[in-house]
Amino acid sequence: MTQRSQRAPGVASSSSAGPSSTSRGDLLKPDVLAxxxxxxxxxxxxxxxxxxxxxxxxxTSMAxxxxxxxxxxxxxxxxA
Known part of the structure; x- marks a missing residue:
């Protein structure tokens, strides 16, 4: 196994990047990315x-x- 030293390029194109469709456009989601x-x-x-x-x-199984x-x-x- 080799070690990868590159950082992830950013949010996957399949991920939701907000704003939330249930808000007036002022609520950015998600709160957490993996x-x-x-x-x-x-x-x-x-x-x-x-x-x-x-x-x-x-x-998603990896995240x-x-x-x-x-x-x-x-x-x-x-x-809790």
Whole structure:
């Protein structure tokens, strides 16, 4: 596995960037963003031509663990 040193270019084109359609245009959403493009993830060996245990994946399934971690940290700091 090699280390990537480049920062993400920005919000994915498929992400919502606001303003919220339910507001008068003055409410920007989302409140939190998570990386979801080119995330290094475990992959089954047979599905990867490079025969590596890791590959680059994109999508909400890659972003949701980051958001779960943020939620856990917030709950740890301020239990409900």
């Amino acid at each position: 990386p979801g493009v080119d995330i290094v993830a475990a992959v089954p060996p047979l599905s990867n031509p490079a025969n590596s245990s890791y590959g680059l994946k994109s999508g 949701s663990p980051h958001l779960a971690g943020i939620a856990a940290l917030l709950l740890q700091k301020n239990p």
